[in-house]
Amino acid sequence: MKFSIIKSSLFATVFTTLGLLIIPHSLSAKSNIVIGLQQEPTNLDPTADATASIDGMLTHNVYESLTTVSEAGDVLPELADSWTISDDSLTYTFNLASGVKYHDGNIFDSADVIFAFNRAMAEDSVNPTKSIFKVIESVSASNSTTVKIKLKKKDAFFLFNLAKGDASIVAEETASNNNTNPIGTGPFKFASWKRGDRLILVKNPDHRGAAEVALEKVEFRFIADAAAASAAMLAEELDAFPGFPAPEMLPQFQADPRFRVNIGSTEGEVILAMNNAKAPFNDIRVRRAISHAIDRSEIIDGAMYGNATPIGSFYPPHGGAYVDLTGVYPHDTAKAKKMFEDAGVAGMEMTLRLPPFPYAMRSGEIIQAQLAEAGINAKIEQVEWGFWISEVYKKKSYDMTIIAHTSPNDMGNFARGPKYFYGYDDPNFSDLWGRIKTESDPGKRKLMLQEGQRILTDQAVHGFLFQLPLLGIFKNEVKGYWSSAPVLFHPLKGVSVN
Amino acid sequence: MAYFLLRRTIGFLLTLFTVSVIVFGVMNILPGDPALTILGLEASDDSLAALREKLGLNEPLLERYFSWILNALIGDFGKSHSFGVPVAGLISERLSMTVSLAISGMVLTILLALCLGIGAAANHKKIGDWGVMFFSQLGIAIPAFWLSILLVILFSVKLRWLPPGGFPGWDNPLMAIKSLILPTVALALVQSAVLARVTRSSALEVMRLDYIRTAKASGFSNSRVLWRHVLPNALIPIVTIVGMQFAAVVTGTIVIENVFYLPGLGRLIFQSIANRDLPTVQALVMMFAVIVVTANFIVDLLYLVIDPRLKERN
Numbered sequence: 001m002k003f004s005i006i007k008s009s010l011f012a013t014v015f016t017t018l019g020l021l022i023i024p025h026s027l028s029a030k031s032n033i034v035i036g037l038q039q040e041p042t043n044l045d046p047t048a049d050a051t052a053s054i055d056g057m058l059t060h061n062v063y064e065s066l067t068t069v070s071e072a073g074d075v076l077p078e079l080a081d082s083w084t085i086s087d088d089s090l091t092y093t094f095n096l097a098s099g100v101k102y103h104d105g106n107i108f109d110s111a112d113v114i115f116a117f118n119r120a121m122a123e124d125s126v127n128p129t130k131s132i133f134k135v136i137e138s139v140s141a142s143n144s145t146t147v148k149i150k151l152k153k154k155d156a157f158f159l160f161n162l163a164k165g166d167a168s169i170v171a172e173e174t175a176s177n178n179n180t181n182p183i184g185t186g187p188f189k190f191a192s193w194k195r196g197d198r199l200i201l202v203k204n205p206d207h208r209g210a211a212e213v214a215l216e217k218v219e220f221r222f223i224a225d226a227a228a229a230s231a232a233m234l235a236e237e238l239d240a241f242p243g244f245p246a247p248e249m250l251p252q253f254q255a256d257p258r259f260r261v262n263i264g265s266t267e268g269e270v271i272l273a274m275n276n277a278k279a280p281f282n283d284i285r286v287r288r289a290i291s292h293a294i295d296r297s298e299i300i301d302g303a304m305y306g307n308a309t310p311i312g313s314f315y316p317p318h319g320g321a322y323v324d325l326t327g328v329y330p331h332d333t334a335k336a337k338k339m340f341e342d343a344g345v346a347g348m349e350m351t352l353r354l355p356p357f358p359y360a361m362r363s364g365e366i367i368q369a370q371l372a373e374a375g376i377n378a379k380i381e382q383v384e385w386g387f388w389i390s391e392v393y394k395k396k397s398y399d400m401t402i403i404a405h406t407s408p409n410d411m412g413n414f415a416r417g418p419k420y421f422y423g424y425d426d427p428n429f430s431d432l433w434g435r436i437k438t439e440s441d442p443g444k445r446k447l448m449l450q451e452g453q454r455i456l457t458d459q460a461v462h463g464f465l466f467q468l469p470l471l472g473i474f475k476n477e478v479k480g481y482w483s484s485a486p487v488l489f490h491p492l493k494g495v496s497v498n
Numbered sequence: 499m500a501y502f503l504l505r506r507t508i509g510f511l512l513t514l515f516t517v518s519v520i521v522f523g524v525m526n527i528l529p530g531d532p533a534l535t536i537l538g539l540e541a542s543d544d545s546l547a548a549l550r551e552k553l554g555l556n557e558p559l560l561e562r563y564f565s566w567i568l569n570a571l572i573g574d575f576g577k578s579h580s581f582g583v584p585v586a587g588l589i590s591e592r593l594s595m596t597v598s599l600a601i602s603g604m605v606l607t608i609l610l611a612l613c614l615g616i617g618a619a620a621n622h623k624k625i626g627d628w629g630v631m632f633f634s635q636l637g638i639a640i641p642a643f644w645l646s647i648l649l650v651i652l653f654s655v656k657l658r659w660l661p662p663g664g665f666p667g668w669d670n671p672l673m674a675i676k677s678l679i680l681p682t683v684a685l686a687l688v689q690s691a692v693l694a695r696v697t698r699s700s701a702l703e704v705m706r707l708d709y710i711r712t713a714k715a716s717g718f719s720n721s722r723v724l725w726r727h728v729l730p731n732a733l734i735p736i737v738t739i740v741g742m743q744f745a746a747v748v749t750g751t752i753v754i755e756n757v758f759y760l761p762g763l764g765r766l767i768f769q770s771i772a773n774r775d776l777p778t779v780q781a782l783v784m785m786f787a788v789i790v791v792t793a794n795f796i797v798d799l800l801y802l803v804i805d806p807r808l809k810e811r812n
Binding site for chain 2: 042048050051123124126128130180194196197221224227231232384386389394407
């Protein structure tokens with residue numbers, strides 16, 4: 001056989017195969033949306049697994065809580081229509097919404113609230129944020145629509161915390177199956193989940209707010225790889241990618257008239273964490289020198305392609321009590337070098353253990369170069385998440401690391417004492433945080449939060465880098481998406497596709 | 499023959515036992531705590547303790563190993579730590595995806611490689627030969643994930659002929675086939691590059707032998723000589739490489755499934771390792787080991803079919 005014959009038969013095969021495939025893409029109806037997510041959950045129960053995408057898809061969409069939180073971070077009623085707080089701020093009385101039904105038809109009442117709280121507070125509870133329930137003394141109901149929660153001590157964040165997915169109100173009959181078949185009271189019902197591929201929600205026509213819900217069907221597709229996510233958006237397989245993983249790919253979407261790119265904020269403060277309990281980081285001169293050595297604008301340009309706001313302390317720039325402290329330790333390599341010499345650590349080798357997130361790996365390499373200029377030899381060790389959380393976070397086996405703290409109101413991390421991985425132990429700050437947590441007057445709390453930011457900057461506890469941005473890509477038709485993420489969940493109630 | 503089979507079976511069991519010890523050991527030595535990866539940064543110590551107890555992580559290591567092995571022997575691979583459902587179910591719901599991809603990838607690899615390799619050998623030192631050599635060199639040099647991205651940009655983003663990824667399942671056969679085309683091509687182009695070169699050199703070697711000259715001198719057509727006389731005698735090295743490539747294709751699906759976001763076993767193992775989901779990783783590694791060992795076994799049997807002389811030697 002001649003080679004040309006083989007070639008032509010090959011071409012014939014290829015063309016017949018391709019011929020079968022040139023079929024136009026079907027257009028989806030306008031009340032449907034397909035949303036891309038990078039992180040894939042393994043479980044659909046936010047009260048038993050900390051994976052952020054569970055909250056992102058299901059909290060306040062399928063599951064509801066007593067309260068919810070608006071985009072501005074304000075606490076709003078949800079399953080509780082209203083509430084009263086006793087004068088000593090220790091007893092909360094919630095008046096529950098009436099006529100609410102679970103997706104399986106069961107009626108929601110105060111017994112469900114008691115069950116959900118007792119389940120989360122129980123000794124064998126595996127709730128990922130059990131700490132928010134530790135302040136509770138007792139939960140009781142005087143009738144089917146009134147729940148009374150007594151606290152052991154004042155907690156200014158209590159109502160906010162009740163909005164978290166960890167405090168979702170689940171029914172006793174279905175709670176144990178929520179990991180695969182979530183049943184809640186929310187505006188969307190769980191329809192199907194093909195693990196590793198997609199999860200589908202449909203509108204709950206019986207929801208008390210159903211009239212305001214525009215979407216009939218919501219399909220989440222799981223795409224971990226940034227290049228694949230970009231291709232899926234460009235091929236219009238997806239309508240939205242609210243948490244896009246690759247800032248370097250945004251310009252092509254900004255230039256494309258089909259898409260709208262949104263750069264919002266999250267609650268994630270990205271820090272160069274230093275092990276304050278370990279030499280040489282127990283020396284404030286070293287920590288301050290590191291703060292001078294790092295150049296935030298270079299890090300933001302290099303790691304985030306300019307799409308992030310610098311921070312000088314541990315508080316989000318969009319928050320009400322924010323103080324701009326980015327000028328306290330201006331970037332000054334010569335000064336940093338001198339300070340390292342004075343502290344006797346010049347030329348020292350330090351390790352920088354990086355978790356597998358692009359923002360951390362990219363920032364890490366730039367910081368390594370900046371520290372090298374100031375005479376410090378930082379050795380990068382890239383570790384995967386399972387290693388990071390057990391070795392760095394739990395066992396505190398590290399010099400420096402880079403991490404985003406994505407929880408709201410998490411300045412309290414610095415009051416956790418030497419047991420926490422910061423190794424930071426400052427009675428001044430711990431005392432202040434104790435007062436912030438129990439202060440019910442917003443004005444006074446704001447002043448104290450500002451004082452807290454100043455203390456952390458003064459002590460140069462960590463290198464404070466930037467606020468993690470929320471990079472979203474949307475088709476023009478998609479409206480009503482939150483542009484920032486004050487919490488981990490993302491309500492789809494107000495989203496529409498026109 | 500009986501002795502051969504017995505020897506192979508013992509080897510098979512020993513390999514599986516070794517793999518089971520290694521995978522169990524490595525997964526347990528590896529730093530990381532399944533409970534911590536599930537419950538995350540805010541988890542309190544008592545939640546973590548409760549979850550560890552629930553997952554059975556507090557039992558002694560040896561006891562866990564034996565209960566795992568004994569249960570696995572009766573087909574019970576336990577419950578996944580992170581998914582909270584039986585591992586056997588997790589694997590079976592993804593099996594069809596990965597098996598379809600591996601088979602289509604392998605078939606396309608063999609078809610392309612044989613046609614190109616034999617074609618190149620037949621056109622030795624001519625333009626066709628050089629072309630095949632050039633493109634196969636390129637194929638070896640290009641990483642599969644990068645080729646995948648290029649294919650997606652061309653066929654999904656620009657031309658819109660094929661979906662950029664995902665797999666709708668076999669309920670919708672046409673869509674399923676469409677979804678598998680790009681991953682199959684990405685998987686096969688790289689693998690067939692290696693195999694085409696092996697086919698070519700093996701065929702060239704056979705073509706130098708006396709009986710080929712005799713066949714040509716007897717007036718047989720070129721194609722008859724190539725496909726009936728050269729190819730069968732050139733098959734031994736080709737089959738050996740195919741056997742090795744089968745393992746590469748199976749593991750190659752891990753990368754391909756990630757790029758084309760296909761819900762297959764490759765992605766499952768990737769995710770399970772990150773989640774420290776011990777039962778799932780153990781079951782999957784064992785399964786991959788069985789597949790690879792079986793493939794090698796089949797290759798050995800094929801030698802006997804291809805070359806009857808080996809039967810006598812055994």
